[in-house]
Amino acid sequence: MSFEDWFRHDRLPHIFCxxxxxxxxxNCALTAIDSLGWEKDNTVFVSGIGCSSRAPGYITADSLxxxxxxxxxxxxxxxMAKQDFNVVVFTGDGDLSAxxxxxFIHSARRNxxxxxxxxxxxxxxxxxxxxxxxxxxxxxxxxxxxxxxENPFDLCELAAAAGxxxxxxxxxxxxxxxxxxxxxxxxxxxxxxxxxxxxxxxxFGRRNKLRDVESMISVMRDHALIKEKYDRLVAEGKxxxxxxxxxxxxxxxxxxxxxVKK
Amino acid sequence: MTRVDFxxxxxxxxxxxxxxxxxxxxxYPITPSSEVAERMARRLPQVGGTFIQMEDxxxxxxxxxxxxxxxVRSMTATSGPGFSLMMENIGYAAFTETPCVxxxxxxxxxxxxxxxxxxxxxxxxxxxxSHGDYSVIALSPSSVQEMFxxxxxxxxxxxxxxxxxxxxxxxxxxxxxxxxxxPDSVECIPPRPAREGKLPFEPEDDLVPGxxxxxxxxxxxxxxxxxxxxxxxxxxxPELHQNLVIRLIEKVERARHEIADYDIENSEAExxxxxxxxxxxxxxxxxxxxxxxxxxxxxxxxxxxxxxxxLKKFPNARVFLVPEMNMGQMAREIGRHxxxxxxxLPRIGGELHLPSYLIEKAEEYA
Ligand SMILES: Cc1ncc(C[n+]2csc(CCOP(=O)(O)OP(=O)(O)O)c2C)c(N)n1
Ligand code: SF4
Numbered sequence: 001m002s003f004e005d006w007f008r009h010d011r012l013p014h015i016f017c018x019x020x021x022x023x024x025x026x027n028c029a030l031t032a033i034d035s036l037g038w039e040k041d042n043t044v045f046v047s048g049i050g051c052s053s054r055a056p057g058y059i060t061a062d063s064l065x066x067x068x069x070x071x072x073x074x075x076x077x078x079x080m081a082k083q084d085f086n087v088v089v090f091t092g093d094g095d096l097s098a099x100x101x102x103x104f105i106h107s108a109r110r111n112x113x114x115x116x117x118x119x120x121x122x123x124x125x126x127x128x129x130x131x132x133x134x135x136x137x138x139x140x141x142x143x144x145x146x147x148x149x150e151n152p153f154d155l156c157e158l159a160a161a162a163g164x165x166x167x168x169x170x171x172x173x174x175x176x177x178x179x180x181x182x183x184x185x186x187x188x189x190x191x192x193x194x195x196x197x198x199x200x201x202x203x204f205g206r207r208n209k210l211r212d213v214e215s216m217i218s219v220m221r222d223h224a225l226i227k228e229k230y231d232r233l234v235a236e237g238k239x240x241x242x243x244x245x246x247x248x249x250x251x252x253x254x255x256x257x258x259x260v261k262k
Numbered sequence: 263m264t265r266v267d268f269x270x271x272x273x274x275x276x277x278x279x280x281x282x283x284x285x286x287x288x289x290y291p292i293t294p295s296s297e298v299a300e301r302m303a304r305r306l307p308q309v310g311g312t313f314i315q316m317e318d319x320x321x322x323x324x325x326x327x328x329x330x331x332x333x334v335r336s337m338t339a340t341s342g343p344g345f346s347l348m349m350e351n352i353g354y355a356a357f358t359e360t361p362c363v364x365x366x367x368x369x370x371x372x373x374x375x376x377x378x379x380x381x382x383x384x385x386x387x388x389x390x391x392s393h394g395d396y397s398v399i400a401l402s403p404s405s406v407q408e409m410f411x412x413x414x415x416x417x418x419x420x421x422x423x424x425x426x427x428x429x430x431x432x433x434x435x436x437x438x439x440x441x442x443x444x445p446d447s448v449e450c451i452p453p454r455p456a457r458e459g460k461l462p463f464e465p466e467d468d469l470v471p472g473x474x475x476x477x478x479x480x481x482x483x484x485x486x487x488x489x490x491x492x493x494x495x496x497x498x499x500p501e502l503h504q505n506l507v508i509r510l511i512e513k514v515e516r517a518r519h520e521i522a523d524y525d526i527e528n529s530e531a532e533x534x535x536x537x538x539x540x541x542x543x544x545x546x547x548x549x550x551x552x553x554x555x556x557x558x559x560x561x562x563x564x565x566x567x568x569x570x571x572x573l574k575k576f577p578n579a580r581v582f583l584v585p586e587m588n589m590g591q592m593a594r595e596i597g598r599h600x601x602x603x604x605x606x607l608p609r610i611g612g613e614l615h616l617p618s619y620l621i622e623k624a625e626e627y628a
Contacts, residue, residue, distance in 0.1 A: 042477055044476050073316065077330075082333075
């Protein structure tokens with residue numbers, strides 16, 4: 001099989017804007033799933049509400065497109081009722097960490113056996129560009145017209161602190177690395193959390209001086225600091241360049257997990 | 263051989279779930295329903311099922327829907343504030359035709375209200391609480407035996423109609439201890455599978471689609487958006503939306519006389535009590551205390567969809583008296599279906615109507 005076999009061809013065209021990064025992430029996820037030879041009959045996709053949460057609707061497997069913020073709670077029900085299912089969740093930064101924040105920390109705390117892919121475009125895409133808990137300080141959105149004055153969440157730190165077994169961060173530029181990371185996450189018993197910074201030209205880019213897709217992607221590329229390099233700089237006591245964010249497999253451990261297939 | 267026990271209503275409801283084949287329970291503690299969850303936590307692992315205590319009731323309802331789509335009979339139990347929190351996902355269950363059971367051991371509201379005292383204040387919320395138009399099924403037990411029997415029945419109705427089914431009990435019945443008989447086995451009617459070639463949301467003649475649980479190769483996409491028979495979003499088509507919503511209401515409402523569940527006493531009566539849940543016990547006492555007065559009684563074990571034809575079973579009725587532990591929620595519904603006077607006898611605060619009070623009220627119409 002190829003990842004193409006996982007697409008619901010009869011659902012095309014999709015609803016994503018031209019230049020949106022969500023499609024690349026879905027490709028990476030399906031490539032990873034396909035490379036493991038996972039079967040459609042025991043793989044279930046779950047999502048909440050938002051542009052990113054439309055992903056399962058384009059995949060030919062059993063799937064639940066649920067209520068805003070609640071994807072992880074629905075997914076917990078699927079996994080706990082039938083532990084032999086592989087459960088993969090697609091979510092957005094708002095879906096996961098605002099309305100769904102409580103479910104996020106508790107799913108990580110339970111270390112429940114599922115893989116969560118968060119497409120973090122740092123804004124509310126579907127509802128037209130309002131601020132999210134991941135909107136960077138100073139960034140413009142329709143509800144932060146004078147610049148975001150709250151601190152953003154670090155979703156990876158949150159997941160790791162709450163108890164997830166596998167935590168990684170990449171961007172929609174890093175398709176190879178992301179695919180490898182998702183593959184690791186899928187195989188890891190327990191809660192795997194993969195955050196992907198993704199371009200949303202329509203709502204984030206347009207308001208924040210990143211009008212075209214290319215500039216959005218190059219900003220992500222240029223500000224991504226590979227974890228190994230970050231660790232080296234820290235070990236050598238060298239300064240971390242400002243405005244950089246760490247990418248890589250950040251947490252990889254084997255704490256006791258819930259719902260692991262017997 | 264039947265086993266006889268003496269137990270609390272909440273425990274009997276949990277046992278009803280187990281007997282009906284419920285193998286997944288997700289819930290969050292709240293008085294006066296917590297014993298249902300506590301018993302499920304003990305019992306489910308013994309029968310190969312799973313109990314999980316979620317972080318809140320929103321999550322509990324979500325998990326129950328997720329569980330139900332794996333084809334496992336799933337339920338939760340809650341009370342007032344938790345029930346309010348479940349509402350968005352209850353609407354999701356109705357719209358996605360997810361069979362599941364919600365036990366509501368009602369307490370006094372609004373808000374945190376009276377956590378330890380009984381009420382029937384959520385009768386309209388269970389029917390209308392989520393946004394949009396839809397229909398559901400609600401049962402109302404008035405004894406510990408019925409907590410068991412109606413929980414079993416709730417699962418069968420949920421599977422047959424693919425709707426959330428509510429067990430609308432109250433604190434009195436939930437905490438009451440009574441003799442209860444457990445049969446060796448109960449009737450479990452599984453959902454009708456989808457026929458070959460049928461789409462996941464394509465209805466049969468009874469307007470209910472065959473069920474396509476996960477893991478059986480249906481590759482079903484379930485969404486809370488307005489969807490076509492394939493299950494794909496189609497949220498901007500006015501006609502499709504209208505047809506879908508009407509079908510979801512009709513599949514339940516059309517069956518209301520067939521699934522009606524009730525007791526009738528003295529159908530020749532002129533003065534007729536209508537009750538459900540704990541007040542039924544007070545009315546029964548009235549009929550025992552005053553056999554000569556010829557009062558009639560309609561006890562509803564199934565309250566939604568409202569079986570309005572039952573009112574015709576009292577051809578000589580002059581007045582319907584409706585004692586409820588709310589300010590007249592079902593009395594209002596009954597009034598919609600008859601030209602006769604419908605007298606609401608509300609009792610809130612946590613205590614049941616005294617039989618003497620009901621007799622006094624009835625005599626005003628003698
Ligand atoms: C209970 C509820 N509140 C609000 C909404 C409206 N809503 C839909 S999508 C969305 C935000 C989505 O943002 P995000 O999760 O970041 O996903 P994105 O669209 O950016 O991929 C909101 C607020 C809703 N559907 N339900
Ligand atoms: S609004 Fe943004 S996130 Fe949504 S589809 Fe368009 S580009 Fe993608």
